[in-house]
Amino acid sequence: MLILHCPHCGVDAEETELAPGGEAHLKRFGPGSSDAEFESYLFHRENPRGVHFERWRHAFGCGKWFIAARATDTLEVFGTYRAQTAAPPQDIRDAITAKRPGWAWRDLA
């Protein structure tokens, strides 16, 4: 039963107040993109056994979307930040590196 901090309203919300939204920081491909790009955008997922960046909506709370950096093997949460963020912020990445030297997610570390 996860607890995640909603960066919008400041509540430490338990999982039942939240709605999961899948992998974060996906680049949308629309008309004009190749079949491969579009397939990858829609279906290919990191699904790592380790650090993951994922979208959550504070559905029963303020209704806002945020992103959580979470380990899928220990469920440790390294931080959360607003969904209006193009890439994982440096401070979050540093927090992860401090705990898990040498971690990698896509091309990030």
Added chain:
Amino acid sequence: MSTRLQTGGRLIDRNARRGFTFNGRRLEGVAGDTLASALLANDQMLVGRSFKYHRPRGFVAAGAEEPNGLVNLGTGGRFEPNQRATTTELFDGLACASQNHWPSLDFDIGAVNGPLARFLPAGFYYKTFIQPRPFWKHVYEPFIRQSAGLGQVPAERDADRYEHFYAFVDVLVIGGGIAGLQAALAAGRAGARVLLIEQTAHWGGRAPVDGVTIDGHPAEAWIARALKALEGMENVTLRTRCMGAGVYDHGYALGYERVADHSPGDTRPRHRLWKIRAARIITATGAIERPLSFAGNDIPGVMLASAVRDYVANWAVSPGDRTVVVTNNDDAYRTALMLREAGLVVPAIIDARPTASGPLVRAAREAGIRVETGRGIARVKGAKRVTGVALCAQAGEGAVLEEIPCDAVAMSGGWSPVVHLWSHCGGKLTWDAGQAHFRPDPERAPTSHDGAPFVIAAGSANGYLLAGEALADGDAAGKSAVRSLGMAAKGGAVPKAEAEAEGPMTPVWMMPQGAGAELRMKMWLDYQNDVKVSDVQLAAREGYESVEHTKRYTTLGMATDQGKLSNINGLAVLSQSLGADIPQVGTTTFRPPYTPISFGAIAGEARGDTFQPLRRTPMHRWHEENGADWEPVGQWRRPYCYPRDGESREDAVGREVKNTRQNLGLLDASTLGKILVKGPDAGRFLDMLYTNMMSNLKPGKCRYGLMCNENGFLMDDGVVARIDEETFLCHTTSGGAEHIHAHMEDWLQCEWWDWRVYTANLTEQFAQIAVVGPHARDLLEKLGGMDVGAGALPFMAWSEGEIAGVRARVYRISFSGELSYEIAVPASQGLALWEKLVSAGEEFGLMPYGTEALHVMRAEKGFIMIGDETDGTVIPQDLGLHWAISKKKDDYIGKRAQQRAHMVDPERWQLVGLETLGGGVLPEGAYALAPDQNANGQRNTQGRVTSTYYSPTLERGIALGLVRRGPERMGEIIEFATLDGTTMSAKIVDPVFYDKDGEKQNV
């Protein structure tokens, strides 16, 4: 025999008698008894039958670890099978019955003892019952099912209520023994918010029974003081009868409070499930004594030494007159001494250790009790009750040296910490060779959301079996918990607990050491599931080497006690058979709950009326009072139709359709989603959201729109009304509102967050009423308030004003093909307006209609219905809705997906109308046949029915369907398969069956 002693019994009140029945027999106990102690006080040692061999079973333990003493408890709406007698508090009028036997407990024909059992070793059913094939289903399985199963099936609905409670604490302490109390004190003094829960009705755990003294006084005195101190702390909550059931991720824990099990029928909820969020959890859950594995260790009268002690000290019950004690440690000597003190006979203490010294041993010898070291029990004599034991050399193969008559055996194989709650969330264990048990490894504790350890084991649950160490460890646990939370631990000298010192124990996994096969087949590990030493050895021999394999192959530890007594003993036997060390072999996974918890408690308040939310429109009560036949639509409930006296559903629907087409119908459309979208970029946003163009919609006008998901599939449809330059109102399907609103916010917040658009879900702000039929305008004009004429309010326009004195927005839209107005008014006015329409409509023959009439009418017009024509695999292009897919836009959600190979395949099934030749109605979901079969031998198909109705208007069956290249095949006749093996012929026609030119809706 087992009986009530004249004196003693710290938990009972002899003067408060409690009557109860067992298998119909009237018996008497006293207040403070458990059902187990009361039964024993009445010499009821035989209480059940084992699972597989139906062997006679008596109590082995006095607490939650009891594997045998399970009963059918209560009657009627308060009946409950498999209730553990050792954890059931006795109350006046309690009725219970023993389980798993036929015809009676004393004579059970299911019992297969001695010779036969030999043919049913572990896993025998995997090797047998294979031939002949039909026999498994029809002969073998029914027999196995009948003989298995333990408790009876409840016959009535549960008469009790249940609830949940959310608690947030800094420190949750699980277990109210001296370690738990001290941990709570330490944490409480530091100012932490503390919740201390204890599964029994009493505080203090074993200490008072084991004659522990604390700071020089009897443990009880200190416990009383500790409680007083804790009760005095604002920040501490105490709870008895509340078991720590499970520990989950991020500090979530379940407390299972049995509020009223001991007082059934009072006003309280029966169980309360505590959902606890704790920053730190201290598991002071104690330890459980292990049985010894000797032949006949399952015969009623053989008990754990500590249990014998509990029964004597707590309830003044002696399990037997002559009790032989058998042990591999000093602790069991306490039992001998206590029995002697109670004036009972202890013929001998059989100690498997070559030598035994230490104060307790000395005390026993001084008390004149015969102590036999280096000895073991070759076999226990007796069937339904112990009659004696045969002595042998522990080092030997079981040659009988002497037989000692006795009626009870108190055994102790050492102690195992209760590590379940530590382990639930990933806490790891370490093997303590000295005490031959697994205890929590503090280096590998479960970690929480912040990556920090959040569970701390304390006391004997942490491997500190001696009172002194346990109390000190509890203190340390409390302090380290608060320190890890950044609070200062207040000093306060740690109380000094003392008990006689104990000499070292010696692991004994089999008695005697060299026991032959025949004896090993009589050494029980799992009493309830009938798993013996020989079974585990067989599993190992056959290559089921993983501890999980062995467990599953033999069912060791899978009974309702979840192996609290058997796991370590079984594991030891397995590792010996494999010639491996115990830690190498490892344990099985500990799963919640610690002991079984009621389904009622898990469901909590979610039953009956509050099982799920039921959504009601403002007119709900009117529908109810006017005979609505309900249909669940999502969580809404909508009238399917309004049958009149003696009318069938079908007739009612027919009447409602006809009347709406000929006169006037009224529909409660309040469930339609209504989402306000406003902002400078609102038009641009809706152009992305809908397949068609919305930005060029004129204020005052309405437009039907389609919404797809990014995967290209149709997800919702509805009418969009442009309120002003910056504002749109989007109607969604019933029950689609929340989903679509979330969909909009998702894209606005996560993809286009720089677009200036706000949304608001106004679905429930408005009651929406569709006034439909040739007389629709007449009715509104009669009520008056605004101009609804064709000029002022043409088709697909909306306007604002008043209807019958109610502030209203009126949309001139139609889902039926008739002249139709949808009137939106504030919900608080909905019922009033509805009633005004009904009474004013009388002269026009107004009748309300339900969802089915709505479906029929839209099908007659060939309008698609999300969920019928669409099923998550259909794209708008399949439905001939090209007119609603903008060619001008270079992007919208789903556009790219609709360009993929399979989506542009001309072979796709597409929407057509279907007319049966005979005028009959096609079956729902029927498929159109195509020639031949596919490579997997399945009949090929070329289409399917998506909607099919009897049309009261056309007086014939009509249907919509998806057919391969359908629109190119107008007039063609295809065959649909019915379930009775016949086929129905249908002609492919235009999907619009009624008023093709739309004259009726445009008037």
Added chain:
Amino acid sequence: MRRYSVFAVAREAARYHTGWERAWASPEPKKRYDVIIIGAGGHGLATAYYLGKNFGITNVAVLEKGWLGGGNTGRNTTIIRSNYLQDPSAAIYEKARSLYETLSQDLNYNVMFSPRGVMMLAQTEHERRGYERTAHANALQGVETSFISPDRVKQLVPIINISGPRYPVLGALWQPRGGTARHDAVAWGYARACSAMGIDVIQQCEVTGIRQKGGKVAGVTTSRGDIACDKLGIVVAGHSGVLAQMAGFRLPIESVALQALVSEPIKPCIDVVVMANTVHGYMSQSDKGELVIGGGADGYNNYTQRGSFHHVEETVRALIETFPIISRLKMLRQWGGIVDMTGDRSPILSKTPLENCFINCGWGTGGFKAIPGSGWGFAELMARGASPLTEAFGLDRFREGRFIDESVAAGVAH
């Protein structure tokens, strides 16, 4: 290897069962195999078994990092049915179901297949229409199902509450030859039969890398050394993503936790499998008497084999509504498995971008029932390069939009 029979048991009884041999061998890995299967769960073992049985390929190793059958094969609710809507699903699940009918005899190991019947309750008009559609589809797919009345439902399951009030039962999709089997026995039986054919089932052997040469599979690196092979099959359920990464491709897969639970054993009270998708729970009763219960999966990636408790709540309250008498029964044990969900919730049995490397995954919540059919089809795919059973389940379908969506009628697939 000695055959199992009641006579063998009797003979052994005479000598206290001291003469039984190992159920399966425990060989050291060889340097090279024709085929390596990664993952000794039901699907992996079944694949190996049919490679040997149907194609005579027995120079095969099945590598397992833990103990065989230790994944979802041993963690599911053992339901077997084939009443699927879409042709490709119905084909492979019905193939599996029909193989289950004779599996105990094929393997000479009693997997206790119990064709007691599976029913899926229709509790809304929409669900009713969906199941009637499925019944029509099944009739043409050669799957024996029918849509039965509420009275018939009550007759088959007397403890069910068909009158609601919340969700009255409108009927049910009934598959009389669906049922359950003993999940561990399926893995053990296949392992034993593989072993008897000379196939190496190697436990405690973790694959740490996949070796390639010229765009082709060359072998694997394991915790017990390098092993060469011509063909490689990856059959590791929740861990597919990790293995695919080693092989250098990505999958449309997410691993999430799915939970199940059992009650304490009671005397027989429900003889069929009941699935109620509207309220979201399903239940059957094991031969031991335990009610075996399953429900929903978490919506987020999770490798811990521990799920969230609120799914247990949701399932239990649904079942109390459906079977009011279970309210006073107790939950004995809950557990979680890691299931691999694909983009369309249907499995992947496919070639991969790496030549001679095949993958079988994405069974989500429905894997156990498919084991024999999955092994049969995947073995054919690996041996011949194509199989009618697996053709529609290729990876390419996600690019073309050629989905196999079962949620359409069933609401959720179990």
Added chain:
Amino acid sequence: MSEPVSALDGAACEGFARVAEQGPRGMITLRGDLASVAVKNAATGVAGVDFPGQRECHVVGERGLAWMSPDELMVMLPHAEVPAAVATMTGALSGEHSLVADVSDARALFRIEGPGAREVLAKLAPVDLSPAAFAPGMIRRTRLAQVPAAFWMAGAETFELVCFRSVAQYVFDLLKGAAAPGGEVGYF
């Protein structure tokens, strides 16, 4: 205009806390940049209470302002004043990107009163309701059993709670059950 009817017409029940559905209350959703002066003035102008900070809720009688999210406020006032207030606010915010909508009838409003009020809510919402964690002046949007709800304190032992109108009966039944005599927990 007929008399506005609230969802349950004022249903009430007595347990170890009193639960009562309240009559119509005016509620207006205001979305916009909460830092903007125009928005602040529009809100305080009609509500007549201080502007709330994050998760704050200021109520005086029927008037109040509640912080719903970083870009959303709920304005509370007497039901009859809503049309005028909406017009005023819309006017005041012309030219400012914002959204003003009357949601009075989309909601049901409950009062839970008495020493046991905290416990009643703690049975249904996954929220720390201890006095230290939740006090007057705060608002919490959360889950009440299976539906969204929001509550704040209108006094030391009084909660006000809003949910969607369609589930008013469900919420009333929940609260009634949670407050039923015999269910006292004795935790707070």
